[in-house]
Amino acid sequence: xxxxxxxxxxxxxxxxxxxxxxxxxxxxxxxxxxxxxxxxxxxxxxxxxxxxxxxxxxxxxxxxxxxxxxxxxxxxxxxxxxxxxxxxxxxxxxxxxxxxxxxxxxxxxxxxxxxxxxxxxxxxxxxxxxxxxxxxxxxxxxxxxxxxxxxxxxxxxxxxxxxxxxxxxxxxxxxxxxxxxxxxxxxxxxxxxxxxxxxxxxxxxxxxxxxxxxxxxxxxxxxxxxxxxxxxxxxxxxxxxxxxxxxxxxxxxxxxxxxxxxxxxxxxxxxxxxxxxxxxxxxxxxxxxxxxxxxxxxxxxxxxxxxxxxxxxxxxxxxxxxxxxxxxxxxxxxxxxxxxxxxxxxxxxxxxxxxxxxxxxxxxx
Amino acid sequence: xxxxxxxxxxxxxxxxxxxxxxxxxxxxxxxxxxxxxxxxxxxxxxxxxxxxxxxxxxxxxxxxxxxxxxxxxxxxxxxxxxxxxxxxxxxxxxxxxxxxxxxxxxxxxxxxxxxxxxxxxxxxxxxxxxxxxxxxxxxxxxxxxxxxxxxxxxxxxxxxxxxxxxxxxxxxxxxxxxxxxxxxxxxxxxxxxxxxxxxxxxxxxxxxxxxxxxxxxxxxxxxxxxxxxxxxxxxxxxxxxxxxxxxxxxxxxxxxxxxxxxxxxxxxxxxxxxxxxxxxxxxxxxxxxxxxxxxxxxxxxxxxxxxxxxxxxxxxxxxxxxxxxxxxxxxxxxxxxxxxxxxxxxxxxxxxxxxxxxxxxxxxxxxxxxxxxxxxxxxxxxxxxxxxxxxxxxxxxxxxxxxxxxxxxxxxxxxxxxxxxxxxxxxxxxxxxxxxxxxxxxxxxxxxxx
Numbered sequence: 001x002x003x004x005x006x007x008x009x010x011x012x013x014x015x016x017x018x019x020x021x022x023x024x025x026x027x028x029x030x031x032x033x034x035x036x037x038x039x040x041x042x043x044x045x046x047x048x049x050x051x052x053x054x055x056x057x058x059x060x061x062x063x064x065x066x067x068x069x070x071x072x073x074x075x076x077x078x079x080x081x082x083x084x085x086x087x088x089x090x091x092x093x094x095x096x097x098x099x100x101x102x103x104x105x106x107x108x109x110x111x112x113x114x115x116x117x118x119x120x121x122x123x124x125x126x127x128x129x130x131x132x133x134x135x136x137x138x139x140x141x142x143x144x145x146x147x148x149x150x151x152x153x154x155x156x157x158x159x160x161x162x163x164x165x166x167x168x169x170x171x172x173x174x175x176x177x178x179x180x181x182x183x184x185x186x187x188x189x190x191x192x193x194x195x196x197x198x199x200x201x202x203x204x205x206x207x208x209x210x211x212x213x214x215x216x217x218x219x220x221x222x223x224x225x226x227x228x229x230x231x232x233x234x235x236x237x238x239x240x241x242x243x244x245x246x247x248x249x250x251x252x253x254x255x256x257x258x259x260x261x262x263x264x265x266x267x268x269x270x271x272x273x274x275x276x277x278x279x280x281x282x283x284x285x286x287x288x289x290x291x292x293x294x295x296x297x298x299x300x301x302x303x304x305x306x307x308x309x310x311x312x313x314x315x316x317x318x319x320x321x322x323x324x325x326x327x328x329x330x331x332x333x334x335x336x337x338x339x340x341x342x343x344x345x346x347x348x349x350x351x352x353x354x355x356x357x358x359x360x361x362x363x364x365x
Numbered sequence: 366x367x368x369x370x371x372x373x374x375x376x377x378x379x380x381x382x383x384x385x386x387x388x389x390x391x392x393x394x395x396x397x398x399x400x401x402x403x404x405x406x407x408x409x410x411x412x413x414x415x416x417x418x419x420x421x422x423x424x425x426x427x428x429x430x431x432x433x434x435x436x437x438x439x440x441x442x443x444x445x446x447x448x449x450x451x452x453x454x455x456x457x458x459x460x461x462x463x464x465x466x467x468x469x470x471x472x473x474x475x476x477x478x479x480x481x482x483x484x485x486x487x488x489x490x491x492x493x494x495x496x497x498x499x500x501x502x503x504x505x506x507x508x509x510x511x512x513x514x515x516x517x518x519x520x521x522x523x524x525x526x527x528x529x530x531x532x533x534x535x536x537x538x539x540x541x542x543x544x545x546x547x548x549x550x551x552x553x554x555x556x557x558x559x560x561x562x563x564x565x566x567x568x569x570x571x572x573x574x575x576x577x578x579x580x581x582x583x584x585x586x587x588x589x590x591x592x593x594x595x596x597x598x599x600x601x602x603x604x605x606x607x608x609x610x611x612x613x614x615x616x617x618x619x620x621x622x623x624x625x626x627x628x629x630x631x632x633x634x635x636x637x638x639x640x641x642x643x644x645x646x647x648x649x650x651x652x653x654x655x656x657x658x659x660x661x662x663x664x665x666x667x668x669x670x671x672x673x674x675x676x677x678x679x680x681x682x683x684x685x686x687x688x689x690x691x692x693x694x695x696x697x698x699x700x701x702x703x704x705x706x707x708x709x710x711x712x713x714x715x716x717x718x719x720x721x722x723x724x725x726x727x728x729x730x731x732x733x734x735x736x737x738x739x740x741x742x743x744x745x746x747x748x749x750x751x752x753x754x755x756x757x758x759x760x761x762x763x764x765x766x767x768x769x770x771x772x773x774x775x776x777x778x779x780x781x782x783x784x785x786x787x788x789x790x791x792x793x794x795x796x797x798x799x800x801x802x803x804x805x806x807x808x809x810x811x812x813x814x815x
Contacts, residue, residue: 051555052723054763073762079555102759106728139752142735165721184550184721187533189731191721 007084011035011058012092012323024077024088025056029267033319036267037090038100038129040107040214041166042078044269049171050078053164054103055129059096062087074099092323097133104133109140110189111215112161120216122229125268126164147192152182153200155221155280156210160192163217169193169209176273177203193217204243207279211262211270222280223259227251232258234294239287244275249294250285257283263294367621368595370583370603371576375463381498383505386466394585395511398474399519402585407478411581413589415601420446420537420574421652421692422767423676426581432561433479434569442570443481444546445472445578447488447495448530448537451652452714453694456605457575459617461488461495465502469525471578473511474585476523479571484525487542490532499527534718538766539572540564541720552722553766574692576605596622600675604690610648610697613637622675626650627664629674630697643699646804647783650679651691653711654771656778657704658688660804684778700804704786705797708779709737715772726769729760733776740787743794750787754780 004019011028012035018027026044028036037058042050050056056078060071065085074096077088090096108130115121147160165184170193173182182201185194195201201209210218232251239246251259260279262270282288321327379385386392398407412427433441445468449457461468468486476484488496503525506512514522528546530536536545540554543565564570580602584592593601600622609615612630614637620629629635630645639645645660664672667686672678676690698707716730733756739745757773757780764770780787786802 051765054723054725057763076555076765099759099763103724103763106724106732106759109728109732140732142732164724165727167722186721187535188716188719188721189727191727 005084007082007086009082009084009086009088011088012090012319013325014319014322018082020081020084022082024058024060024075024080024082024086025050027082028058028077028088028090031319034091035319035323037077038125038132039078039267040125040129040164041168043168043171043212044267046168046171046175046212049166049168051076053107053166055100055107055133057096057099057103059089059093060086061089061093100133101135104130105135105139107164108134108138110145111164112144112146114162117225118162118216119219119224119229120162120213123268124216125214145189150194150198151221152195152218153202153206155207155276156201157219157221157224158193159217159219160194161217162215163193164215165191165193166214168212168214169218172209172212173201173203173206176205176208179203204275204277205273207276208262208270208273210279211264214268220259220279222283227253227258234296236263236291236294237288238291239278239282239289241275241278244278245272246274246278247272248274248278248288250288250290252285255285257285257288259283367619367624368603369619370595371460371467371579371605372464372617372619375460380464380466381502383466383502383509386464387509391466392470392506392511394470394582395473396517398585399477399517399521404478404480407474407585410589411478411584414584414592415589415599416577416580416584416592417600417676418574419576419580419604419693421451421654423690426573426577429561429573430475430479430571432559433571434562435480436569439568440482441480442565442568443472443476443479443484444539444542444565444570444572445484445486445575446537446539446542446572447486447492447575448542449492449575449692450489450534450537450718451654451692451694452711453609453649453696454607454652454692455609456607456617456693458492458495459607460575460579460605461492462498465495465498466506467579467582468499468575469502469506469512471581472525473506473516473523474581475571475573475578476525477521478581481571482522482524484523485546485565486525486527487530487536487546488527489530489536493529496527496529503527533720534714535720535766535768538768541766542572543570552720553768555765597673597675598677600677600690604674604693606674606693606695608636608695608697610695611640611643611699611702612697613640620674622673624674625664626672626674626679629695636695636697639697639699641699643701644804645697646700646702647698647704649688649694649696649698649775651689652694653696653714654767654774655689655691656684656687656774657698657707657782658778659782662686662782684774685781688778701801703741703801704779704783705737705741705790708776709734709741711775712737712772715768719768719772723765723769725760726764726772729756729769730772732756733772737776740790743790743798745787745791745794747788747791750780750784750791 006017007020008017009027014031016027016031037056039056040053056076057074058077059074062068064083150158152158170183174180181199182195184191210220232253235250235252237250248260249263250257262274265271374380374389377389408430416426417423418426447457472484533551535541536551538553539560541551545551560570595602603619603621605617605619607617618635631638647657647659648663649657666672666681679688679690681687712734716734719726719730721727736749736753757776760769761773789802790797
């Protein structure tokens with residue numbers, strides 16, 4: 001294959017070079033940080049995904065070098081490919097932020113918001129999204145849409161009430177497994193993910209639908225109500241598995257393995273699909289070779305219970321200054337370095353244990 | 366009496382059958398196109414004619430045809446969109462039912478121009494009896510050598526297949542139609558790629574409305590330049606208007622786009638005035654999804670000029686004071702009609718027909734319907750009106766396909782022009798259950814002949 005030409009694209013005042021055919025979203029992910037639009041339905045490993053949730057809408061203020069006209073509508077960045085010289089506005093565009101807050105509102109009006117009893121809480125993309133772009137109150141005064149819970153086999157439970165119809169699980173079941181038994185029934189706001197009629201999803205890789213679900217609609221029945229994810233310690237581990245790569249994340253508390261998931265990257269996407277045996281049946285530490293702590297994005301609530309050093313926290317790219325033309329942010333995520341309460345010379349990440357008041361008082365000058 | 370091109374012969378007895386249609390001069394366009402013209406010159410003729418898509422968007426048909434990709438060795442397809450489901454629109458049904466061979470003839474010529482050997486008619490499931498009519502017409506055309514292998518000895522093969530939809534409005538959107546035709550769930554695709562590049566079975570495809578394809582026949586017969594002389598400005602040729610609502614003579618009319626809206630509503634040749642001697646309150650001029658216009662903006666534009674029945678004049682003033690030609694579903698509302706109820710009915714329709722693929726449309730249409738129901742049944746609040754406005758604003762333009770826009774526009778226009786009626790519903794919930802708001806200031810300013 002011939003060398004792909006590189007296209008220059010500017011997203012939120014940051015220029016990046018990407019191969020032709022890259023989507024705006026992937027170009028923005030290359031920059032990282034806040035520049036990357038949120039994505040609820042796009043999944044880079046699933047062909048045909050994306051374009052549905054409309055949270056990744058961006059404004060194209062300059063089409064390309066050749067045709068500099070702006071695009072009239074906001075476009076879904078996950079399905080729009082970049083052109084050479086394209087200029088994109090994401091968080092710097094009021095139109096985008098307005099539309100995105102609208103989408104978040106739409107996604108939440110029929111969502112039960114039962115986070116306190118939902119297993120996904122803490123690693124839920126909808127939680128993150130509404131935290132960043134949503135409003136505190138709701139303007140919706142009607143009864144929310146509800147469905148009965150369904151068991152898709154003995155290991156997976158489908159709770160349609162929480163579903164945002166991202167179609168990720170449909171694509172997963174379609175592309176990962178040979179037999180198609182699962183899709184979308186009905187249309188509009190009463191559309192539901194379903195098997196026709198109440199079949200088991202019986203396939204060695206079907207457990208992956210739990211991992212791709214951005215909300216708590218598909219949950220692992222071996223883990224339901226056992227623990228909160230932020231109390232668990234994620235550990236990378238592997239085993240010699242005949243069906244899959246065997247590379248997983250174990251979620252431990254003490255020596256007990258509460259659940260096994262695939263390893264997820266910083267965008268919440270699975271790195272390697274894992275089989276059902278690894279996911280549901282191997283719940284002993286002795287089944288696994290532990291590699292070490294899993295790197296988790298520090299924005300995520302999962303990382304809150306763990307201290308840096310041993311666990312090693314991913315620090316996301318900060319793009320604020322570049323995006324806003326050198327203006328310093330009022331408050332960085334890294335609060336410890338700017339706070340006057342804590343001493344700036346103490347980096348909590350350097351401690352290999354929970355911080356204690358003596359850590360601060362001993363350094364008093 | 367305006368020019369008639371499509372429905373001129375529609376009422377000749379027996380025109381539904383091949384012999385009569387042929388005797389009346391049918392299939393001349395096929396002979397002319399296949400024997401004397403090449404595909405490129407047909408596309409050129411259609412371009413010259415200025416024919417605009419009759420399905421609703423009004424995109425120039427010749428342009429659309431010239432976009433089709435022509436990769437080596439990949440078949441191309443023409444798909445006829447007969448999934449006419451827009452409330453208030455029934456022109457294609459009329460055309461297919463009375464003069465089916467006109468569509469078949471247009472399809473053969475267009476297939477030749479686009480190089481489509483397998484052409485499909487995607488027809489809505491509710492038109493069950495029309496499927497039989499079309500299939501019979503196809504059989505007759507085949508028996509007479511106008512379809513099938515080696516048509517008229519020119520070496521061009523073409524087959525037409527009729528595929529029934531299952532009754533979803535969304536399948537009238539071209540990419541959803543293609544999905545449905547492929548046997549999948551009728552969800553619109555994300556564009557790009559456009560169907561002209563990757564359509565049916567990932568092959569280059571053109572999707573055109575029934576009326577557009579039928580209009581190709583007179584264009585070939587009389588030449589693109591002659592056709593362009595009919596009509597005015599960029600609104601060339603004739604347009605079928607399906608008029609319904611509170612008028613004396615509902616039905617399908619062929620107009621040449623030079624007549625005024627006033628003439629269309631009040632002249633005896635067309636709608637014959639408002640039924641029962643009532644007065645005109647409002648009108649949805651192009652099918653349920655286009656903005657509703659109050660009488661004072663319908664007959665005259667905001668600048669005080671006469672409004673004509675054509676693409677430019679109907680959309681004069683943008684969405685602030687204008688509307689759209691749309692699909693030609695002309696819905697007239699008299700003084701007894703309630704705008705709130707009308708808007709609620711439309712919102713209910715769009716909620717029911719949303720495919721549920723993208724979030725703004727799936728959730729927003731349901732929300733709007735619930736709020737409108739509240740206002741209609743006297744449970745509304747004043748803040749609901751602003752909320753409705755905000756919801757429609759967040760749906761419009763943010764969805765995959767135009768259904769989101771189609772759901773947002775009627776609500777937006779109703780609030781824009783009839784806000785006082787919404788407020789009256791909120792302020793007088795009990796009275797609003799007993800009587801209608803009536804005409805108020807948007808009454809037609811025109812003297813109505815007794």
